[in-house]
Amino acid sequence: MDIASREYARRAREILQHHPQVRESVTGATVNFDRHRRSAYERIDAEAWRRWAEGVKTHLLTHLDRYLEEMEENLRKRGARVHWAETPEDVHDLLRRLATENDVRRVVKGKSMLSEELGVNRLLESLGVETVETDLGEYILQLLEEPPSHILGPAIHRSLQDIRDLFHRVHGTPLDASPEELAGAARRVLRQHFLSADMGITGANFLVAETGTIALVENEGNIRISTSLPRIHVALVGIEKLLPRLSDLSGFLQLIAGAATGQRLGTFVSLIQGPRCADSPDGPDSLHVVLVDNGRSRLLADSEAWEVLRCIRCGACLNICPVYRQTGGHAYGWVYSGPLGSVLAPGLVGLGAAMPLPFASSLCGACEEVCPVRIPIPDLLLSWRRRAVEEGLTSSLERWVMRGFSGLVTRPWLFARVSRAARLLLPFLRSRGLPVLRNWTQHRGGLSPSPKSFREKWKEGIE
Amino acid sequence: MSRESILSRVRAALSEHPRRDHPGHLEGERAPGDVLARFAERFRESGGEVQQFGSLEEARAWLDEFTCDFESVAVSSWVPDEVRPGLREEEPQAAELGVSVARLAIAETGSLLLDSREGRAVQLLPPTHLVWVWTSGLRDRLSEALEEVREELPAALALHSGPSRSADIGQITVKGVHGPGRVIAVVVPRPGSADLPDR
Numbered sequence: 001m002d003i004a005s006r007e008y009a010r011r012a013r014e015i016l017q018h019h020p021q022v023r024e025s026v027t028g029a030t031v032n033f034d035r036h037r038r039s040a041y042e043r044i045d046a047e048a049w050r051r052w053a054e055g056v057k058t059h060l061l062t063h064l065d066r067y068l069e070e071m072e073e074n075l076r077k078r079g080a081r082v083h084w085a086e087t088p089e090d091v092h093d094l095l096r097r098l099a100t101e102n103d104v105r106r107v108v109k110g111k112s113m114l115s116e117e118l119g120v121n122r123l124l125e126s127l128g129v130e131t132v133e134t135d136l137g138e139y140i141l142q143l144l145e146e147p148p149s150h151i152l153g154p155a156i157h158r159s160l161q162d163i164r165d166l167f168h169r170v171h172g173t174p175l176d177a178s179p180e181e182l183a184g185a186a187r188r189v190l191r192q193h194f195l196s197a198d199m200g201i202t203g204a205n206f207l208v209a210e211t212g213t214i215a216l217v218e219n220e221g222n223i224r225i226s227t228s229l230p231r232i233h234v235a236l237v238g239i240e241k242l243l244p245r246l247s248d249l250s251g252f253l254q255l256i257a258g259a260a261t262g263q264r265l266g267t268f269v270s271l272i273q274g275p276r277c278a279d280s281p282d283g284p285d286s287l288h289v290v291l292v293d294n295g296r297s298r299l300l301a302d303s304e305a306w307e308v309l310r311c312i313r314c315g316a317c318l319n320i321c322p323v324y325r326q327t328g329g330h331a332y333g334w335v336y337s338g339p340l341g342s343v344l345a346p347g348l349v350g351l352g353a354a355m356p357l358p359f360a361s362s363l364c365g366a367c368e369e370v371c372p373v374r375i376p377i378p379d380l381l382l383s384w385r386r387r388a389v390e391e392g393l394t395s396s397l398e399r400w401v402m403r404g405f406s407g408l409v410t411r412p413w414l415f416a417r418v419s420r421a422a423r424l425l426l427p428f429l430r431s432r433g434l435p436v437l438r439n440w441t442q443h444r445g446g447l448s449p450s451p452k453s454f455r456e457k458w459k460e461g462i463e
Numbered sequence: 464m465s466r467e468s469i470l471s472r473v474r475a476a477l478s479e480h481p482r483r484d485h486p487g488h489l490e491g492e493r494a495p496g497d498v499l500a501r502f503a504e505r506f507r508e509s510g511g512e513v514q515q516f517g518s519l520e521e522a523r524a525w526l527d528e529f530t531c532d533f534e535s536v537a538v539s540s541w542v543p544d545e546v547r548p549g550l551r552e553e554e555p556q557a558a559e560l561g562v563s564v565a566r567l568a569i570a571e572t573g574s575l576l577l578d579s580r581e582g583r584a585v586q587l588l589p590p591t592h593l594v595w596v597w598t599s600g601l602r603d604r605l606s607e608a609l610e611e612v613r614e615e616l617p618a619a620l621a622l623h624s625g626p627s628r629s630a631d632i633g634q635i636t637v638k639g640v641h642g643p644g645r646v647i648a649v650v651v652p653r654p655g656s657a658d659l660p661d662r
Contacts, residue, residue: 062483065470068469156634158633160632220642221640253622280583282584
């Protein structure tokens with residue numbers, strides 16, 4: 001998926017003005033997710049778990065070369081094929097080759113944000129391979145031809161009625177169908193796809209170096225079926241998704257479920273070590289694990305921004321974000337949205353392309369408090385903002401104003417004179433409706449300057 | 464080659480960061496009380512059903528009554544004859560009921576640990592899934608269970624914690640979206656073993 005974050009302000013405005021339903025649906029869903037997250041954190045010693053998880057991921061990242069090699073060796077021993085991809089084009093080349101060599105006609109997909117990042121669906125369609133998203137939310141979005149708006153609940157911006165209308169059009173279900181009837185219609189259609197697919201494509205939540213285990217977490221069962229029935233399974237994995245040991249999975253599986261939806265564990269967790277072997281009656285004949293870089297190793301070298309590579313994609317920071325809740329993910333113009341997207345995008349696609357996402361935040365800090373791996377998101381946002389200023393990516397008016405302001409506040413004599421002039425002039429300027437002041441006073445009380453400045457009062461002696 | 468260039472960039476990047484040690488094992492929840500009771504409570508919490516019998520005879524009697532509502536069944540190769548339903552057997556995609564055997568069951572998360580060696584389709588395709596849990600296979604914590612299976616890992620394992628569900632349609636929870644919409648864990652002593660009902 002190409003990044004279109006430059007349009008952030010326009011898209012946000014459009015959503016808020018013309019699609020008020022989006023704010024209602026997204027806020028409802030995220031408040032709900034967050035309430036469950038909070039009760040899960042209360043069940044455990046959340047602080048200790050989060051510190052532990054931060055420690056494991058930091059250890060993993062600072063030994064990433066070693067663990068990548070260990071994981072590769074273990075997967076190969078079990079008969080899996082391991083591929084390395086630096087760019088989306090590398091992944092496309094590989095998928096093209098696999099599809100051709102194996103005569104792949106139909107692909108079923110499990111929800112994978114990485115596959116969105118890499119533009120996998122578009123490629124497969126260009127090859128004439130029928131590609132079906134099988135997560136219910138992703139399936140709905142595929143029918144609507146929309147990108148996901150939340151990494152966990154891709155269709156949370158759509159209401160029940162939206163989906164009734166869609167399914168009425170596509171599947172002929174009644175306009176007042178219950179959620180059960182709608183899900184039943186999708187189940188029947190998708191079941192046929194599962195039974196006839198040649199290839200299943202998934203992401204991975206974790207990849208254990210010690211055993212080569214691919215861990216996939218879900219609630220519907222579509223990922224389990226996609227990795228069990230088709231004769232080929234392809235797992236796309238970012239190189240940062242590794243965990244050192246199998247025993248680490250216990251903590252991470254529980255933490256990701258709690259942080260995401262408050263569950264003790266995702267309803268279905270697949271732990272895949274390799275393709276079907278002689279001991280198993282079914283399962284894929286071949287398993288391809290694609291290790292994807294796409295900017296991650298470069299980000300690892302960034303001594304500040306690298307911390308975002310600990311992210312386990314639970315969505316907790318989106319759910320609590322007061323800015324994300326207003327628009328949902330589409331305004332951000334990229335596959336990863338919300339606070340996570342705003343600190344990941346500049347690291348993966350470059351700051352210039354990701355502008356103005358680091359500024360799409362109120363810096364309230366709630367995201368850092370809920371993050372299961374304690375990523376200091378507000379610090380990272382500030383770091384990107386600082387760099388944006390240094391690289392001249394912010395507006396020239398803003399730079400001019402800030403330069404003027406710093407000239408003013410570092411010269412006390414000038415500050416005293418200017419502030420005195422401002423106090424006297426402000427009542428007149430206000431009625432003229434100056435641009436910045438007009439915006440400020442539109443939804444707030446007017447600016448009424450105090451007759452004396454703080455420094456004057458200070459000299460006179462404040463009681 | 465991609466592999467070499469990725470690894471060399473990773474190695475170069477790591478010179479930026481001091482290496483950090485692994486923090487060791489996570490001290491998870493250690494709840495007092497009966498493991499079976501905790502498993503049952505948590506499996507039910509996520510919408511699963513739990514039956515428990517002290518003897519195979521009782522389990523058999525329950526099974527015969529339970530299966531009256533079904534026409535056809537798919538049975539995994541791990542299910543012993545003592546607890547094999549007397550129904551018409553079908554392929555998993557056509558059967559109304561799937562029957563399998565859990566390798567272990569975990570109280571901490573209310574989960575069944577299933578193994579690919581018994582077949583995966585039987586665990587996933589029938590709308591109702593009945594899983595035999597041997598009393599000796601109950602474990603307190605997930606970390607314990609993973610540690611135990613580490614030395615004998617099949618092609619795939621799976622943890623099932625309740626029925627398939629989704630809230631993707633207007634945030635309303637629906638069961639049985641792709642996997643089984645109904646799952647029943649039946650805890651019994653293992654046939655032909657000296658399992659005691661209360662481990």
